[in-house]
Amino acid sequence: MTLDAVLARIDETLPDSLDRLMALLRIPSISTDPAFKPDCARAADWLVQDLESIGFSARAAATPGHPMVVAHGGEGARHILFYGHYDVQPVDPLELWTRDPFDPAIEDGPKGKIIRARGASDDKGQLMTFLEACRAWTHVHGSLPGKLTIFLEGEEESGSPSLIPFLKENQGELACDLALICDTGLFDGAVPAITTMLRGLTKAEFTIRAASRDLHSGMYGGLARNPLHVMSAILAGLHDGTGRVQVPGFYDDVDELPDTLRQQWQALAFDHAGYLGDVGLSVPAGEADRTPLEMIWSRPTAEVNGMWGGYTGAGFKTVLPGEAHAKVSFRLVSRQDPAKVQAAFRAWVAAQIPADCEVIWHDGIEGAPASVMSIADPAFEAARQALTEEWGRPAAFVGAGGSIPVAGYFKSILGMDAMLIGFGRDDDQIHSPNEKYDLDSFHHGIRSWARILARIA
Numbered sequence: 118m119t120l121d122a123v124l125a126r127i128d129e130t131l132p133d134s135l136d137r138l139m140a141l142l143r144i145p146s147i148s149t150d151p152a153f154k155p156d157c158a159r160a161a162d163w164l165v166q167d168l169e170s171i172g173f174s175a176r177a178a179a180t181p182g183h184p185m186v187v188a189h190g191g192e193g194a195r196h197i198l199f200y201g202h203y204d205v206q207p208v209d210p211l212e213l214w215t216r217d218p219f220d221p222a223i224e225d226g227p228k229g230k231i232i233r234a235r236g237a238s239d240d241k242g243q244l245m246t247f248l249e250a251c252r253a254w255t256h257v258h259g260s261l262p263g264k265l266t267i268f269l270e271g272e273e274e275s276g277s278p279s280l281i282p283f284l285k286e287n288q289g290e291l292a293c294d295l296a297l298i299c300d301t302g303l304f305d306g307a308v309p310a311i312t313t314m315l316r317g318l319t320k321a322e323f324t325i326r327a328a329s330r331d332l333h334s335g336m337y338g339g340l341a342r343n344p345l346h347v348m349s350a351i352l353a354g355l356h357d358g359t360g361r362v363q364v365p366g367f368y369d370d371v372d373e374l375p376d377t378l379r380q381q382w383q384a385l386a387f388d389h390a391g392y393l394g395d396v397g398l399s400v401p402a403g404e405a406d407r408t409p410l411e412m413i414w415s416r417p418t419a420e421v422n423g424m425w426g427g428y429t430g431a432g433f434k435t436v437l438p439g440e441a442h443a444k445v446s447f448r449l450v451s452r453q454d455p456a457k458v459q460a461a462f463r464a465w466v467a468a469q470i471p472a473d474c475e476v477i478w479h480d481g482i483e484g485a486p487a488s489v490m491s492i493a494d495p496a497f498e499a500a501r502q503a504l505t506e507e508w509g510r511p512a513a514f515v516g517a518g519g520s521i522p523v524a525g526y527f528k529s530i531l532g533m534d535a536m537l538i539g540f541g542r543d544d545d546q547i548h549s550p551n552e553k554y555d556l557d558s559f560h561h562g563i564r565s566w567a568r569i570l571a572r573i574a
Contacts, residue, residue: 124564198268319447348426488524502572
């Protein structure tokens with residue numbers, strides 16, 4: 118079979134693939150530090166040359182920050198975009214690294230060979246799995262495996278300031294039928310996964326003000342209103358005894374998890390006791406009638422991220438503070454709208470403000486909605502089957518508790534769903550010293566993309 122020939126080529130040329138990855142890893146493309154701006158440009162140029170060697174027409178597109186690498190090639194009925202990012206996190210503290218973070222090497226790890234370097238997992242090793250699959254396909258077939266657009270960002274690790282303007286300005290060029298994002302990982306380090314749900318986020322910071330100044334507790338205590346008491350009562354009432362958020366209308370736009378996904382998630386046998394035990398906890402909180410995976414993947418949250426007021430220094434100062442402050446964030450799911458949730462929360466807080474107090478909001482209503490991909494697209498099941506074949510165990514559709522903003526931007530700006538498929542592991546130490554990427558992840562990642570492209574491109 119022609120796919121067998123591609124897979125054989127990937128196996129035979131793995132040393133060459135590693136050499137190319139090592140060359141990219143040696144470039145210190147730290148996007149957040151202006152001192153490394155020339156290196157970011159160098160990484161973009163390196164990728165342009167590599168893409169052209171595979172058969173793409175590629176360019177490094179200038180932005181106010183670092184370049185975007187855009188490439189096109191191949192033919193096919195379905196136009197697929199692949200996204201990755203070539204910039205990396207800073208390496209500090211450098212003294213905690215066991216080797217130069219930009220001098221990559223193959224090392225022995227507790228579970229096999231690993232690639233040690235900054236960017237090995239996040240995201241150079243991941244994006245190169247896709248490019249190497251295309252390279253092997255082109256060598257065997259003489260052409261790319263379908264109509265492909267490659268989009269590699271250089272500012273993901275520094276907030277993506279140029280991303281939205283670039284997507285809007287180049288919408289006609291970048292809009293495709295489906296996006297592939299390789300910036301995720303295996304579930305529990307072993308199960309191949311396609312992330313189909315990403316929670317959104319909105320945040321609120323506010324102050325409750327009472328007296329015009331801090332008051333002596335002996336002179337005013339018991340008579341004057343204490344804003345810390347008011348704030349504490351409001352935040353304590355944010356959830357009921359079963360963990361449900363008490364803001365009116367909070368769950369109006371929250372959809373129930375489809376039975377097919379619920380069954381897949383249950384089959385993952387998530388070890389919540391171990392998950393909590395790793396951080397010194399043991400008892401699940403949150404909604405009492407939900408499974409742990411539901412709570413972190415498909416249910417919304419309201420979290421108090423900080424509360425303060427009065428005297429918090431060393432020793433003791435007996436005052437009634439004039440102000441109390443809090444920061445609250447909401448993880449959003451399904452069809453929840455950030456502005457609607459914020460408005461409901463503000464109204465709920467305002468209704469509980471007693472006489473002699475006022476509430477002051479310190480930020481605008483902003484945030485991002487959740488991203489929910491339509492797995493009704495046959496490409497999702499085809500990709501799941503391809504991953505199952507490669508890894509020898511059933512692949513799963515999973516959720517993610519956090520956010521990957523680019524997936525939402527692809528949906529809202531370019532009008533396309535995204536499949537998030539990655540091969541990282543929880544112990545890759547991304548954003549930390551001694552980042553690594555398992556050689557097994559790199560090798561099977563390349564083979565996985567070849568199988569996926571054979572089915573969907």
